[in-house]
Structures are given as C-alpha cells and as structure tokens.
Amino acid sequence: MTPPPDAQPATAAGPEARTLAQGPLxxxxxxxxxGDIIADPAQIHAAEMLQDLWRRTRGYDPKVEPPETGGFLGRFFRRKPVDEAPVDAPLGLYLVGEVGRGKSMLMDLFFASADVARKQRIHFHQFMQQAHQRIHAWKKQHGDTADPIPPLADSIVAEAALLCFDEFQVHDIADAMILGRLFEALFARGAVIVATSNTEPDNLFKGKPGRDAFLPFIQLIKKRIEVLVLDSARDYRRDRIRGLPTWHVPPDGRAERALDAAFAEMTGDVPAEPCKLTLLGRAVEVPQAARGVARFDFNDICGKPLGPADYLAVATHFHTVVLDGIPRLGPDNFDKARRFITLIDALYEHRVKLVASAEDYPDRLYERGENAAMFERTASRLVEMQSQDYLALPHLT
Incomplete structure (x- = not known):
C-alpha cells in the first residue's frame, strides 16, 4: 500500500534531528x-517502551518471496502461504489514551527513528479502505470463491514490515469481518504493528451487531501487541485549541487564513489528504483530513444529500471539524439549514470540537422566517461549543 502524503511525519529539526538516530526516547x-514541550511522565514512560521496541526492530527485515511479476498486481497476486509467525518477530505496541495526550507526537518520533527498511505510517481508516479495494480487485480477477486474504497480507508485508496505524478504531461491520484473518496473516508474515487509539482493545466494536465474532480478533491483538495506556492528565490538544478563536465572522480572506492556521495547529502541520467514510455502501467525501481533524466547505457537507448516519460517521471518526463558509440560513435554503442542524447535533453529542467561519454569529444566522424557532437550540449549542468547558470535554467515539 503506497502511503499517502500524511503518512509521513514532519522532518525533525535541531536537537531532535540529531538524536533521532538514537531512538524516540x-x-x-x-x-x-x-523547551518545545513540557516533560510529561506518562509520555516519557511511553517513549521508554517505544525505545525498547526501537531496539528490537533495528534492522528488522522479515523475508518475503519476491513478486512473480512487477508492479501492484505482481505484489498482490502472490499466493505463497506462511503458516506460523516468525519466532523472532517483535511484539508491537498499542498506545491508547484520550485525545490530545501526545500519542501522535510519540508515533512521529518512533516512526521517524525506526531502523526498518520497509515501514509505513497510515491512518487506520485509510488502510482499511485500501484493503477493501484490493480485496475487490482480487475477487474481480479470481471470483468470489477465491480467498483474497493471503495475497493481500503478502502484498502488505512486501511493502512494509513495520505498520504504524494512527487512530485505530473499528466502526464498520465490513472491517470487523476481515480484521481477524487479515491480522493473523500479517503476523504470520512477520509484520510488526504499532497503533494509536482512543479505545482500549477490549472496547473495540463494543455494542455493535456481530461483536461476538469479532472477539477472537481482540484476543489476537492482545497476544501480538503490547497495550499501554497513556495516562496523561493533560490534554495537549485542548491546550492548542484553547488559544484559538473558534468562530470567525465574516467568512472572508482573514477568516480563511485563521482556519488554515487552526487546521495546521490542530494537525501539527501534517499534510492533509482527502478521504472517504464508507458506511452501508454509501461514502461521505472528506475533502481534507489529518490526525483526527476534518475540514469541509459548508456546501461539501450540508449542500449534499447527507443524513444522520453520515453525520454520525463524521462525528465518530473526527475529534475536530473545521468548517468554512456557513451562510445565513432561512426558508430559501432550508434543506441546507436542516442538514446543518443535524450535523451540529451529531457533533455536539459526540463532543466534537468545531472551528468555523460564518456570515454571522450563531444567534443571528437564522433570525427570520419559518423554522427560525427550530434553529434556536442549534444556535445555543454552537455558542456552548465555543466555551472552555465544552472544549475540555473528551471526544466520544
């Protein structure tokens, strides 16, 4: 899987660059x-564990059979099975903690310093999208009775023996159905997996239909990946957003620059990429996404025929939404207003942080006309979402 631009951390500079060769700690x-960051005992402990993994993976290069032919199809259509995990395959690390505790920063340092020839860092949702695309290509070539998992695992490990996943979450039944066999095959080929998540393994896919069949995957994760809870008391993401204005009027060039700066601050300047949230055969297009932050133009998310399930997917996948160009609302554009109300309900209920530009302040966006009273609750929520108390709340996935 070719990593997207946002799969690579920013290039380190200064003292950090000189020490990366010695490991993440x-x-x-x-x-x-x-003086770039404050010493945090929880982060230091996590870095110590990552340093140990850095030592155990130095020069790690599990052998894979060369593709029979070059290019993507040659890598993907290899079929040689491997039945047992290599004895010397290092255990990975699953770093779990609330949003803003520094998980991505620690992953940056580990990935940048890892002495592994084949490595990849990628958002887990994007990894699964690519996996489904490859499975579809395999079945189209070989039919529905052919097993795509072994060649898929072959191709992944041929490209990356070290896989670093950001935002490890499982919301989609289609993902849950293949994860157990896919990860078992990856481990069998010597893959080492490091992941960040807001959810402990035992709570993955919790409360979803079909979870009983998903439980063996949880046990596999706990067997092949060490779990560390990053128990930091400080929310560094909240520190970043606390100093930022979250509502900009009007949506002019100044506001656009402010939203650009907010997006860069919240993502650590990691380049953003478009992505899709797929649910029940539908796809929600996200124009820009990085590190749990999504950015939309108002018409991208409220000008299209999206519904509550689509907005729920956005609210559970992203802890922060940056929204450009909210117009004045009223009877003339009520379809958009209704979708906006539904969107804000989903974001509010899941404690998603919102940074936006708009034609006016929340209580003046929809002042007159039919259904103006309906918007009063939304306006109240938008005001509350700018408060420090709301910004301090953890994201609910």
Missing part, C-alpha cells in the same frame, strides 16, 4: 530540553 528528551 533521546529525541523526546531533546525536544523537552529545547
């Missing part, structure tokens, strides 16, 4: 010494 200490 010295790089973190250099960042602390430079």
């Amino acid at each position: 010295p790089a973190l200490r250099a960042r602390i010494a430079a």
Whole structure:
C-alpha cells in the first residue's frame, strides 16, 4: 500500500534531528530540553517502551518471496502461504489514551527513528479502505470463491514490515469481518504493528451487531501487541485549541487564513489528504483530513444529500471539524439549514470540537422566517461549543 502524503511525519529539526538516530526516547528528551514541550511522565514512560521496541526492530527485515511479476498486481497476486509467525518477530505496541495526550507526537518520533527498511505510517481508516479495494480487485480477477486474504497480507508485508496505524478504531461491520484473518496473516508474515487509539482493545466494536465474532480478533491483538495506556492528565490538544478563536465572522480572506492556521495547529502541520467514510455502501467525501481533524466547505457537507448516519460517521471518526463558509440560513435554503442542524447535533453529542467561519454569529444566522424557532437550540449549542468547558470535554467515539 503506497502511503499517502500524511503518512509521513514532519522532518525533525535541531536537537531532535540529531538524536533521532538514537531512538524516540533521546529525541523526546531533546525536544523537552529545547523547551518545545513540557516533560510529561506518562509520555516519557511511553517513549521508554517505544525505545525498547526501537531496539528490537533495528534492522528488522522479515523475508518475503519476491513478486512473480512487477508492479501492484505482481505484489498482490502472490499466493505463497506462511503458516506460523516468525519466532523472532517483535511484539508491537498499542498506545491508547484520550485525545490530545501526545500519542501522535510519540508515533512521529518512533516512526521517524525506526531502523526498518520497509515501514509505513497510515491512518487506520485509510488502510482499511485500501484493503477493501484490493480485496475487490482480487475477487474481480479470481471470483468470489477465491480467498483474497493471503495475497493481500503478502502484498502488505512486501511493502512494509513495520505498520504504524494512527487512530485505530473499528466502526464498520465490513472491517470487523476481515480484521481477524487479515491480522493473523500479517503476523504470520512477520509484520510488526504499532497503533494509536482512543479505545482500549477490549472496547473495540463494543455494542455493535456481530461483536461476538469479532472477539477472537481482540484476543489476537492482545497476544501480538503490547497495550499501554497513556495516562496523561493533560490534554495537549485542548491546550492548542484553547488559544484559538473558534468562530470567525465574516467568512472572508482573514477568516480563511485563521482556519488554515487552526487546521495546521490542530494537525501539527501534517499534510492533509482527502478521504472517504464508507458506511452501508454509501461514502461521505472528506475533502481534507489529518490526525483526527476534518475540514469541509459548508456546501461539501450540508449542500449534499447527507443524513444522520453520515453525520454520525463524521462525528465518530473526527475529534475536530473545521468548517468554512456557513451562510445565513432561512426558508430559501432550508434543506441546507436542516442538514446543518443535524450535523451540529451529531457533533455536539459526540463532543466534537468545531472551528468555523460564518456570515454571522450563531444567534443571528437564522433570525427570520419559518423554522427560525427550530434553529434556536442549534444556535445555543454552537455558542456552548465555543466555551472552555465544552472544549475540555473528551471526544466520544
């Protein structure tokens, strides 16, 4: 799987760059010494565990059979099975904690310093989208009775023996159905997996239909990946957003620059990429996404025939939404207003943080005409979503 641009962390500079060759822990200490971040005992402990994994993976290069032919199809259509996990395959690490605790920053340091020839960092949702695309290509070529999992695992490990997943979450039944066999095959081929998540393994896919069949995957994760809870008391994401205005009027060039800056601040300047949220055969297009932050133009998300399930998918996949160009609302564009109300309900109920530009302040967006009273609750929620108390709330997935 070719990593997207946002799969690569920003290039380190200064003392950190000089220490990356020594592993993530010295790089973190250099960042602390430079005054870039405050020393956090929970982060230091996590960096110590990542440092141990860094040592165990130095030069790690599990052998894979060369493709029979070049290119994507050659990698994907190899079929040689591997039945047992290599004895010397290092255990991975599953770093779990609430939003804003520094998980992505630690993953940056580990990935940048990892001495593994074949490595990839990718958002887990995007990884699964690519997996489904490859499975579809395999079945189209070989029919529905052919098993796509072994060649899929072959191709993934041929490209990356170290897989670093951001935002490990399972919301889609289609993902849940293949994860157990896919990960078993990846581990059998020597893959090492490092993941960040807001959800402990035992709570993955909790409360969803079909979860009983998903439980063996949870046990596999706990067997092949060490789990560390990043129990930091400080929400660094909240610190970043606390100093940022979250509602900009009017939606002019100044507001656009402010939203650009907010998006960069919330994502750590990681380049954004478009993505799709797929649910029940439908796809919600996200124009820009990185590190749990999504950015939409108002018409991208409220000018299309989307419904509550689509907005729920956005609210559960992203802890922050940046929204450009909310217009004045009223009877003339009530379809858009109704979708906007549904969107805000979903974001509010899942404690998603909102940074937006608009034609006016919330209580003046929909002042007159039929259904103006309906908007009063939405206006109240939009005001509350700008409060420090709301910004301090954890994201609910």
